[in-house]
Amino acid sequence: MRNKFLTYFILVVGAVVFAYPFIWMVFATFKPEFEISNLYPLSKNMSFKNYSVVFGKIPILRAFFNSLFVSLSITFSVIIFGSIVGYALSRLNFYGRDFILMLILFTMMIPFQITLIPTYVLIVKLGLVDTYAGLILPGMMSSFSILIFRQFFLTIPASLIESARLDGCNNFQIVFKIIIPLSKPAVVTVGILTFMSSWNEVLWPLIVIRNEKLMTMPQLVTIFVLGGQAESQLGVQLACATLLALPIVIAYLFFQRYFIESMATTGLKE
């Protein structure tokens, strides 16, 4: 049917529009400077020269590990604390529970624009500028994740929890031994969302970190591209961008489904 053909045609055009720029970029990083602007990706003079410049000039590998460490720490912290608090809010009854819940909702409504600068001042006063702690601590907990966990935990049958309690488990054991294993979808969702957003975060590191050795990957690439070190060599800039994109794209290739589903469920939950 003609309609079908049209549909597929548009979809393919869309695919090209969304994917070809990346393909072009990757191939451009292997080309010598004067050939980069060519539309056609391949060239006769491919080499790794641009990458060797990048590795020689900036500690990009170190930045990669910085990002990895910071993002993993934040993700684990958000999952652990998020599930603890989410459990308490969904399964325990205590005086003031609803008040805390309101606080959390309130926090979510506050635009970061107003807290950005005072938080930076706080970090300076605590002496945490240019430290990993300065990057990790403000992101350690996420109201959004607490709500996701709470929502999910509400669906866990009370009988399971009761029987665990009868077996003598305290609340912490209940969370770690029973609730979390049963909440894979929520954990995955929160994990992926948190990891992705902390990995791509660049404004906060720009503010808090000045020492090149501690910079996260997006931050290092930003500064390299904006400063004079790249000596306006286009291939080197693109090589940087490619290296920055690589980790998350690889993760995406393997965990695609989880990425997409996580984002989709947050939409529906709203």
Added chain:
Amino acid sequence: MKNFIVLILTLFFISCASDVDKNFKKRFENETPKRVHLKYWCSANPQEIELAKKLTEKWNELHPDIQVEVQPLPAGQSSEEILLAAIAGGTTPDVCSNIWPGAIAEYVKAGGLVRLDEFEDFDSVISARKIPRDLLESFRSSDGHFYQFPWKTNPILLLYNVKIFKEAGVEKPPVTYSEFFSVCEKIKNLKIGVYPGYTDTRPIWWQRFFDFYPLYISASGGKTFFKNGELKIDTISAEKVFNFFKTCFERNYFPITNFQVDPFLTGKIAMRFTGPWTISYLERNKPSDFEYSFAPIPVPDDYRGEVYTYGDPKNIAIFSSTKHKKEAWEFVKFLISEEADLLLLEICNQLPIRGDLLENQKFENYFNRNQKMKMFARQSAFTRGVDEAPEMKEIFDAISHEFEACSVYGAKSEREAVRNLVKRIKVILEWSK
């Protein structure tokens, strides 16, 4: 799974602890009298890093009891932010050699710098360098003291492509604005795709050091913006400079674009305003038959006298957080010694701030091998820096906005632009009081 969590948390606490541990070590190390450790920050520029490394290696050999660790300033949009943040965060080094005089006022206000004229031999060391009087005075702070040691300067000159000039029939580099325009006209008619000149049009405040500011200094005969702490812009010269660039953009002598690949090397532009640091870059990257040379920057047609320019001076300072003032001063003296100055010339192609460059025998060999640098050396006596006023960054930011609106996009007249500029600077100054 649990073990993984424990592992991550442990790693996290270890990293936090190692920060605490580092502070402990620092304090402990600096208290033992055996070895003195100094931290020295240099610019992020690759040649300067090489120079700094060589100098500190030499020093460390000669002074096993005073060890210096060199670290390049983290690269970013400007090192002034970084230094001010370091003063705020208490992470300053002992010595830094990338001090921009325009920011000295802020550093001094924050109490971050050591008074250099406290040291007994300061006067003799300074006079040995034979710096021209008015240039030296421009580095003295408003309280009468010296917080910076004059180190290097990079006079801005006109760089031009010799081949393109020959092809276009240009016999000698232009001296006045009119001559400049006629050179541009000849080059423009030469062939498509070659622009006579170029300057980065992005409204980033330090870009103006390579277009507006040098030409303002030359048009006004060596004036800056302030005199005796008061705002005294030479508005007529400022208007002339705005008009100069406006003409260049209007007649398409300068393209309005951001080149991603170096346009001078690829022959896309014939002229550019730049400093001596470009020489090592050009030498390393130029195609084999490339020829270039330098000339003083153009002046208005009715100008008479010496041609002044912007010198982009960078100086050395000792931070007040240092625990070893004397040793730091010794190191600074080493950094400005004749041997170090020679290395500055050899490795970075940048000029030490001294008046005897062309007379001193030690440098003769270098200048004979680098004839192009002679022009810079001669110009170095006729340079100006920036005033030591608060909010210099914001002032240049304001200049950038007016430059963009008036010269690049032709959206307002020069008179309006200068009037706006003066108004805005007054507001900036008022807000800083």
Added chain:
Amino acid sequence: MVKVRRSENRSGYLMVLPYAVYFLVFVAYPLIFSFVLIFHRWNIVTPMEFISLKNFVRLFRDELFFKSIINTLIFLSIHIPLQIVVALFFANLLNQNVKLRGFFRALYFLPVVVSGVVVTILWQQLYAYETGLINQILSNSGLRKIPWLISPELAMPSIAIMATWKNVGLYIVLFLAGLQSIPRELYEVAEIDGASGLQKFFKITLPLLNPTIVLVVVLSTIGGFSLFIEPYIMTGGGPMNSTLSAMLYIYNQAFYFNHMGYAATLGFFFATIIFIVVFLQRKFIEREVY
């Protein structure tokens, strides 16, 4: 009813304690401190100076700040409609019986995952005037080159287009999920009644999709108000301040010029505007879905 046990109280408090501490340190303190900072002048290094309402006086005379807010609003007014139209379009296509739906969906989603820094560097090459890819395609086809990032009128729209390219994958996914939750029977009934494609779209699809649309609008608005890294890298706020977003201006005031008190005031004012806009949006766009 659940009996409240004493031990449960204790457990509850213990478990919520970490959040309470975090809230006090990273939410309450900054909020309160920002109210203090608003009335002072400070550059972090020298002591704070109390200047009462001067920051507000300065704000209301600050043409550049208001321009930055207008720039941000211009960005949103292009970005949001464009996003909704494109996302709805592709989601509709994918909603039909298409093979490889997962493949297309994953491909469209790719730019969402990648850092904004990468996208900006890449698009700087697409948009470059002389050598950029887009202008090359145009001039090869005999058309004139477009000054994407150089013209003060086109610069912000260009950034809006880039932002749409980056984010639309997410909204395609959201719309797709929304579309798939609409029961088929509704369409079948409408067809029996003789409804055309367009009628079906406007009378069934859109109203039922309303919650998703609201979500998309609110998410893009909040994201759009945070516009920072793209102008920071691509244009530095130019040309002629046309791409100076509010966040970029606040960042410059705080971390370039070290006007902490003034920047906090700007942040406070800006946050208030965001509140109002989101509130208005919900009021006008949200409809009951029954």
